[in-house]
Amino acid sequence: MNKKSIIKIKGGKVGMIGYGMLTSLESIQDILNSPYHGAIYQVHLEGFQRAWNFACPNNDPILQDDYLEYESFFIKNNQHIPFEKTIFLNIIENKAVQLNCSLFFVSPQELAVFDDFELGYKRIDVTHQISEYQFENGKVYAYKALPTYELNALADIDKCIIDQNYLDLVHSSYDALGIESRKEFDHTTVPPNPKLVAPVVHRKIRR
Known part of the structure; x- marks a missing residue:
């Protein structure tokens, strides 16, 4: 077995795993609302695979007030059809899989920003599940759906939509890393x- 390289985490920071849109530097900076000048590593997370099974109600009270001012509709056959939940990317346990992902480092203040952004997810410790590295002086985290936000295939299937723009954003993040990275993602x-993927529009609710 090859010995893992050591990363010494400095400055009180923590490692963060991006396995979807957060493989993109642009997305990281959009969430932080500031430039990110740290290192980004391409790594593998052991024991997990991605799944499109995070289902968030569009009127969930944990969402920011700005979001709750809008109704969501998916477009099919030129019709605007309301739906109840939006599906996002998640990770699920699978010991046979090592998923390709990005590793970057954030301060405690930046970590709080990501915690606020990843509503409905819990932050889990994956420090010892990175194939390429072992870590000193800090931990590495990934976000995984809380059980109450996991898609119920029977109860939710007619209520949920994957926004085509979000799916495209995730795919383009991996396309930008190269053909092999995208193949590994898939x-x-x-x-x-595919029946749940559709363009989505949002309309402000009239009071």
Whole structure:
């Protein structure tokens, strides 16, 4: 077995795993609302695979007030059809899989920003599940759906939509890393149900 390289985490920072849109530097900076000048490593997370099974109600009270001012509709056959929940990417346990992902480092203040952004997810410790490295002086985290936000295939299937723009954003993040990275993404991801993918529009609710 090859010995892992050591990363010494400095300055009280923590490692963060991006396995979807957060493989993109642009997305990281959009969430932080500031430039990110740290290192980004391409690594593998052991024991997990991606799945399109995070289902968030569009009127969930944990969402920011700005979001709750809008109704969501998916477009099919030129019709605008309301739906109840939006599906996002998640990770699920699978000991046979090592998913390709990005590793970057954030301060405690920046970590709080990501915690606020990843509503409905819990932050889990994956420090010892990175194939390429072992870590000193800090931990590495990934976000995984809380059980109450996991898609119920029977109860939710007629209520949920994957926004085509979000799916495209995730795919483009991996396309930007190269052909092999995108192939590996597809191989380590439970594919979305194509019937649930559609363009989405949002309309402000009239008071």
